[in-house]
Amino acid sequence: MRPEAVAALAEEAARVGNPSSVHQAGRAARKVVEEAREVVADRLGAHPTEVVFTSGGTEADNLAVRGLGRPADGAVTPRRVVVSAVEHHAVLDPAAWLAAHEGAELVLLPVDDAGTVPLSALEEALDGARGPGAVVSVMWANNEVGTVQPVAGLAAVARERGAFVHADAVQAVGRLPVDFAAAGLDAMTVSAHKLGGPVGVGALVVRRGVPVEPLTHGGGQERGLRSGTVPAALIRSFAVALDLATAERQAEAARVAGLRDALVAGVLREVPDAVVRGPWPGTAAGALARLPGNAHLTFPGCDSEVLLFGLDQAGVAASAGSACQAGVQQASHVLAAMGVPAADARGAVRFSLGWTSTAADVAAVTDVIGEVVARARAAAHLG
Ligand SMILES: Cc1ncc(COP(=O)(O)O)c(C=O)c1O
Known part of the structure; x- marks a missing residue:
C-alpha cells in the first residue's frame, strides 16, 4: 500500500460513524464517502452517481456479469453472455454460473496468439438477433500476460448491436489511460489493492440509466445495488491511492x-x-x-x-x-x-x-x- 493510503485508512478507521446514520458522526462519515466518491469518479471519467463501492474486483465483476441489463425486479430471463476466453475467473465463473443455473447461452470469445480479442469475433457473437440484451464482458488488460484489449472498439461493436458491455479494468487503472465515459462502456470494475490501496474495496462504475440487479439484499446502501454497511475508511484510502496512481x-x-x-x-x-x-x-x-x-x-x-x-x-x-x-x-x-x-x-x-x-x-x-x-x-x- 502507498503510505498515504495507509495513513488515510488508519486515521479514518479510528473514527466512529456509520455513513448511513443520521447523527453527527454518521454525517461526517457520509461526507468522507461522498468526497471519495467524487475523487474516484473524476479519476475514472465517470459521474459520482455512477460509482458503486464494492468489496473489490471479484464482487464488482460478479455484479456486472450477473446483474447488468437486468431490471431490479428480479425477473429472470435466460440470455446471452459473451466473455473473452482470457477473463479472470471473477468474470468467467459467474458467466458459467448463469449458463448452469439460468440457462444462459455462454459464448467464449477467442483471442489471437498475443491474447487480443479480434473485433470480428465479437461482431460474429452478436450477429443479428443475438445482440439485443446480451451481456458482453472483456477485460481492459489481462492479469497474466498483460495484453491491453481494444476496449473502445469492442464497446462500440456491443452497443451498436444493443448489447450491454462491461470491462474488468482492475489491472488497467493507474497504469493505462482509463476513461469510462470515453470508452463507451455500460459498466467497469476497479479494485483498490492493484493501485496501492487497501485489499477489500473496489467499485463497479455503472453508466446512468443502465439497469442492474443487485447480488446482495439488505439495507439498500449504494443506491440499492450493494447492501451492507459502507466502509468509509477503506473507501477514503482507495480514493487517496487512486488519486496518486492517476497523477503519477x-x-x-x-x-x-x-x-x-x-x-x-x-x-x-x-x-x-x-x-x-x-x-x-x-x-x-x-x-x-x-x-x-x-x-x-x-x-x-x-x-x-x-x-x-x-x-x-x-x-x-x-x-x-x-x-x-x-x-x-x-x-x-x-x-x-x-x-x-x-x-x-x-x-x-x-x-x-x-x-x-x-x-x-x-x-x-x-x-x-x-x-x-x-x-x-x-x-x-x-x-
Ligand atoms: C483482472 C482481475 N480481475 C479481478 C480480480 C479480482 O479482484 P479482487 O482481488 O479485488 O477481488 C483480479 C485480481 O485480484 C484481477 O487481476
Missing part, C-alpha cells in the same frame, strides 16, 4: 516499462531459450500494447512451481498464472486460449513490477535466474 501514471508507466524491458532483456541474456508471451515489444505505435509492469516468461523444460520455489528462496516473489489460483496447479486458461500447448505452458512465470520496483529488484532477478532455471531443469530431468 504517465511517468510511472514509462519508468516501470523501462525496468520491465531491462528485466526481460536480462533474463533472455541468462536463459536464451526463455519465451516471452503476450504482446512483445510492449509498446506499439506509441501506445502501450501491454501492461507496463508485466513480464511473462516461459522456461522450457521447467515446472513453474519449482521455478517459483527457487526464486522465492532467492528472495524473488513471482507467480505462475494468476496469484488468485496459486496453490492449485492448473494449466493457465489464458495461455491455452492463446494457443500455447499445455507442455509449453508448464514453465510459465509472471514477474510483476509496480510503483515500488527499482533497478536493484531487476538485478536481483537477473543475478539468480540462470541458476534457478538450471536447477529446475535438473529437477525435471531427475523427476
Whole structure:
C-alpha cells in the first residue's frame, strides 16, 4: 500500500460513524464517502452517481456479469453472455454460473496468439438477433500476460448491436489511460489493492440509466445495488491511492516499462531459450500494447512451481498464472486460449513490477535466474 493510503485508512478507521446514520458522526462519515466518491469518479471519467463501492474486483465483476441489463425486479430471463476466453475467473465463473443455473447461452470469445480479442469475433457473437440484451464482458488488460484489449472498439461493436458491455479494468487503472465515459462502456470494475490501496474495496462504475440487479439484499446502501454497511475508511484510502496512481501514471508507466524491458532483456541474456508471451515489444505505435509492469516468461523444460520455489528462496516473489489460483496447479486458461500447448505452458512465470520496483529488484532477478532455471531443469530431468 502507498503510505498515504495507509495513513488515510488508519486515521479514518479510528473514527466512529456509520455513513448511513443520521447523527453527527454518521454525517461526517457520509461526507468522507461522498468526497471519495467524487475523487474516484473524476479519476475514472465517470459521474459520482455512477460509482458503486464494492468489496473489490471479484464482487464488482460478479455484479456486472450477473446483474447488468437486468431490471431490479428480479425477473429472470435466460440470455446471452459473451466473455473473452482470457477473463479472470471473477468474470468467467459467474458467466458459467448463469449458463448452469439460468440457462444462459455462454459464448467464449477467442483471442489471437498475443491474447487480443479480434473485433470480428465479437461482431460474429452478436450477429443479428443475438445482440439485443446480451451481456458482453472483456477485460481492459489481462492479469497474466498483460495484453491491453481494444476496449473502445469492442464497446462500440456491443452497443451498436444493443448489447450491454462491461470491462474488468482492475489491472488497467493507474497504469493505462482509463476513461469510462470515453470508452463507451455500460459498466467497469476497479479494485483498490492493484493501485496501492487497501485489499477489500473496489467499485463497479455503472453508466446512468443502465439497469442492474443487485447480488446482495439488505439495507439498500449504494443506491440499492450493494447492501451492507459502507466502509468509509477503506473507501477514503482507495480514493487517496487512486488519486496518486492517476497523477503519477504517465511517468510511472514509462519508468516501470523501462525496468520491465531491462528485466526481460536480462533474463533472455541468462536463459536464451526463455519465451516471452503476450504482446512483445510492449509498446506499439506509441501506445502501450501491454501492461507496463508485466513480464511473462516461459522456461522450457521447467515446472513453474519449482521455478517459483527457487526464486522465492532467492528472495524473488513471482507467480505462475494468476496469484488468485496459486496453490492449485492448473494449466493457465489464458495461455491455452492463446494457443500455447499445455507442455509449453508448464514453465510459465509472471514477474510483476509496480510503483515500488527499482533497478536493484531487476538485478536481483537477473543475478539468480540462470541458476534457478538450471536447477529446475535438473529437477525435471531427475523427476
Ligand atoms: C483482472 C482481475 N480481475 C479481478 C480480480 C479480482 O479482484 P479482487 O482481488 O479485488 O477481488 C483480479 C485480481 O485480484 C484481477 O487481476
